Amino acid sequence: MFSENTVMATIAVMDFQVARQFYEEVLGLKPSGGDSADVVIYKAGNSTVLVYRSEFAGTNKATAATWGVEDVEGTVAELKGKGVKFE
Numbered sequence: 001m002f003s004e005n006t007v008m009a010t011i012a013v014m015d016f017q018v019a020r021q022f023y024e025e026v027l028g029l030k031p032s033g034g035d036s037a038d039v040v041i042y043k044a045g046n047s048t049v050l051v052y053r054s055e056f057a058g059t060n061k062a063t064a065a066t067w068g069v070e071d072v073e074g075t076v077a078e079l080k081g082k083g084v085k086f087e
Contacts, residue, residue: 012062
């Protein structure tokens with residue numbers, strides 16, 4: 001189901017401005033989308049890194065990876081059919 005979809009690293013951060021400074025000035029990444037007060041997307045080679053502000057940063061409650069799918073509702077229904085529970 002997900003083997004044909006692109007996945008991106010998803011990084012939760014507490015201090016969004018400090019994180020942006022790190023990813024842009026230290027790592028040299030350039031924003032490539034989702035540029036808002038709480039979310040920014042970077043390209044790194046053939047990969048994508050999504051950085052977002054989250055109260056769950058540093059915990060196991062934050063998102064770690066994101067898959068882009070064409071049919072979100074259909075994908076969710078298929079996952080539920082396989083026993084996946086959504087909170």
